[in-house]
Amino acid sequence: MSEARRKAAPARKASKPGRVKRHWALRVLGWLLALGFLGIIAGTAAFFIIYQRTEIPDVNKEFEANTTTVKFADGAQLGRFYDQNRTSVPLKQIPKRVQDAILAAEDRTFWTNPGISPTGMARAAFNIAKGEQLQGGSTITQQYVKIMYLNQDRTASRKFKELFIATKLSRQQDKSETLEGYLNTIYFGEGAYGVSAAGQAYFKTPDPNKLTVPQAAFLATVLNNPTLFDIDNKANHKRILERYRYVLDGMRLSGTITEADQTKFAKALPKINKPEKNNKYRGPKGFLLDMVKKELLRRGYTENQITSGGYTVVATFDSKEQQKMVNAAENELPKKRDGLHVGMAAVKPGTGRLIAMYGGPDYLKSQLNWATSKARPGSSFKPFAVAAALQDGWTMGTQLQGNSPIEIQGQELNNEFNHDYGPVGLRMATQESINTAFYDLVDKQMTDGPDKLVTAAEAAGIPKGKYLEDGRNNPSTVLGPDPYASAVDMANAYATFAAGGKQVELHTIKSITDHDGKVIFTDEKLKETQAFPPDLAAQVNDILVDVVKKGTGEGAKDLDRPVAGKTGTAGGVAAEHRAEDKKCNGCLAGGDTLTSWWTGYTPDLSTSVVYRAGKDGESDLDPYSKDDAFFGGNWPLKTWLEYMKTSPSLDGKDTPFADVKETDDFEDPVIPSKTPTSTPSSTPTNTPSGPPTGTPTKTPSNTPSGPPTSTPTKTPTRTPGWPTFTPPGGDPENPENPGGGGQ
Known part of the structure; x- marks a missing residue:
């Protein structure tokens, strides 16, 4: 075919711009859908992989925590311990x-x-x-x-x-x-x-x-x-x-x-009724919560358990008793009160339960608890000497030197205002709180008297401590010259006599229930000890009843029920007088009243009151009283009486003390005409006949246990109401080593 006859190829038609864009848009959309689908598949797969690998972690411990609630023994709420209130x-x-x-x-x-x-x-x-x-x-x-x-x-x-x-x-x-x-x-x-x-x-x-x-x-x-x-x-x-x-x-x-x-x-919001915003430790109750927490720690609970364990702690404190004690401690006081401190404690005899305590007006302002702070017990320590003497075979008929002064290890020690009583028996010596008679008994007639006194005090419930243990060798221990005990200690120790010699560990927790409602502690399982024979405890009670009937605690008769008790004051040099005393080489020794006590009890309740003054409790109490000295039979007893008269524990009760088993020479002997000298012969003129169960294990001796360990102090320029003896190593500048004690 010739070149001329070949037909030309048809020309291509030009594409429209919109069609090209749609074509590529569809392609992009397809790819996006495919990618999206793959993404969904991948995301789903990733989700399930992550889901399967996800482990629920341990819970945040603070949100497992629960508030520990503390209740009074009668069910009222005392307070809470918590990191979170939950x-x-x-x-x-x-x-x-x-x-x-x-x-x-x-x-x-x-x-x-x-x-x-x-x-x-x-x-x-x-x-x-x-x-x-x-x-x-x-x-x-x-x-x-x-x-x-x-x-x-x-x-x-x-x-x-x-x-x-x-x-x-x-x-x-x-x-x-x-x-x-x-x-x-x-x-x-x-x-x-x-x-x-x-x-x-x-x-x-x-x-x-x-x-x-x-x-x-x-x-x-x-x-x-x-x-x-x-x-x-x-x-x-x-x-x-x-x-x-x-x-x-x-x-x-x-x-x-x-x-x-x-x-x-929807008309209005409900009425809001918020509790008063206050710290859980505010006021007197702060001291109670502090004691409960300390006991929990002592029983092995950690801080974290206490604040997060969700326990219900029932304390031994009674809300009604507590309110009555607060009223007495804050209202029945001298008119002059600035710088004056009261410590009070009440214990149920035979249980060890502290049912009320006053340590101060506000724990937030001062954490110094005047009810648990150790102080000089003065003559309120004498009942332990009575118990020790009875255990040692001495009787009510034992003649003791009542005249002042008496010489002990080269020291001349005296009675309140140097009063002479002549020879007296143990009952009269306690009734009138005759210092020289107790020095004669413990430091002369009893073998190792101070040691036996300390043993009796600890058996009654006074906690062991450095100063008390040192008192085993101290010829003035019987007058409580060092900080041996607190109001809480004394209330519990005297409660031992009230309970017929039964002693139970002092405590503030009645029961503990865990978060699941299981009771994990109850004080009913606490050990009870027969610290003294019942007959001996009955004799101590009978002697201390006479302190109320016709002795230094007569004001307690107003309670109008059987009451026993003992006054106590401890003297020394007050903080404000120590510089002056140092200048005159101890001429003021024993001239101030540093503590004043009344511890009284019935068979149903034992309560102790101590008064102190000054920031650290080392100031003179005498300016707060119109008496010759700030005696325990005055304001301490009045404050005690105000509480005891209103105590629910005594409401409608008139429980008598156990009868005393009489002995041949239970009463004080007839006082002979001859006044004994301050240095008795080596053998007591009236050899003790022994307790009802036997004779003393050792022959009583008046030979001092050792040479004098301190030099006599100078006679005070003002007549003291207590002996002026300073314990071995004593320092009138040091509040831990005061002078002697008195009524």
Whole structure:
């Protein structure tokens, strides 16, 4: 075929621009769909891989913590120990109206959602894209996870952890368990964690069953943001009311309340009834809580267990007894009170239970507990000498030197105002608190008298201590010249005599119940010791009853029931006079009253009162009294009487002391005409006939146990009301080593 006859090929038509774009758009869309599908597959796979690898971590220990509650023995609340104010309650004890109020406020789909909120997730993603901080909107499960397993940081990593843990928890744990945990851990403001603490914080109602619908709705309102909905800020009241009405509307929608109820409740917020904002240790009760905590520590509980264990501790203190004691200690005082301190304690005989104590007016202002602070017991230590002498075979008929002075290891020691009594028996010596007679008994007639005295005191319940142990070799121990005991100690020791010689460890905790309701301690298991034979205790009681009938404690007769007791004062050089005393080489020794005591008891109650003065309790008490000295038979006894007259423990009771087993020479002997010298012969003129059960184990001797260990002090320029002996190593500048004691 020729070139000319060949036909030309048809020309191609030009494509339209719109068709090309659509073609490529479809291709791109296809790729995007494919990638999206792959992404979904990959994301789903990644989700399940991460889900499978996600482990629910250990809970935050602080949110397992529960408040330890301390109660008075009669059930009234004494206080709490906590890091977080939180008390868990089972879900079954939280009524439906309270549960529904919380759900209406925080998560209305709680029972049906998978533990996470898609809308909340979308909002979180949107905020992340904008570079903003993550916001709320989480489900209750998510909030619970954040509290119990994570932290409060608002970061993307924490949020994604929260989502996975919440999802897994929702599948593995029953919703009821999650709700129970949430209701016991969420913060409601006012330092309250959980619905029980919140009810107490806002309405004084720790029992959720007692919360009304409006109260429950209010609590659900504030938990959303305790700061934003702080009821104490009036500027917040409008938004609080709006949120409160929102909660009520949710409760209506769930069928918890009717429309009529909603209308009625929505008119106003419920009345807020917050407890007084005060520290748990404020006032006199702070000393009680401190003692309970110290005993818990002593019994092996750690600080963390005490503040987080959720224990219920029933103390031995009685709220009514405590209030009566506070009234007496703060009202029955001298008119001049500035710088004056009172320590008081009451013990139930035969139990070791401290049922009331006054350590000071306010623990927050001063933690120095005047009821537990060791002080010089003075002549109130003499009953232990009586018990020691009776145990050693001496009797009521033993003649003792009552004249003043008496020489002990080269020291001339005297009576109050140097009074002479002549020869006296043990009963009269105790009744009139005759110092020289007790020096004669313990330091001359009894072999190793001070040692036996200390043994008897410790058997009665006076705790061992350095100064008391040193007293085993101290010829002035019988007059309590060193800080041997506190009011708490003396109340418990005298209670031993009241209980027929039975001694029980002093304690402040009656029982402890753990968080699960199991009783793990009871004081009924504490060991009881027969410290003294009943007959001997009865004799001591009988002698101390005479102190009230016709001795230095006659004022206690106003109690109008059988009472026994002993006065005591301890002298020395007051802090304000020590510089002057140093200049005159001890010329003021024994011239001031540093402590004044009255410890009195019935078979049902033993109470001790001690007075001291000055910042450290080392000032002179005499300026506070119109008497020659601040005697225990005056203000200490008056304060004691004010409490004992009103004590519920004695209401309607008139229990007598046990009868005394008579002996041939129980009464004081006839006083001979010849006055004994200050240095008796080597053998006592009236050899003791021995106690009812036998004779002394050793022949009494008046030979001093050793050479003098100190030089005689100078006679005071003012007549002292007590001996002027300074213990071995004594230093009038040192408050731990005072002078002697007196009435």
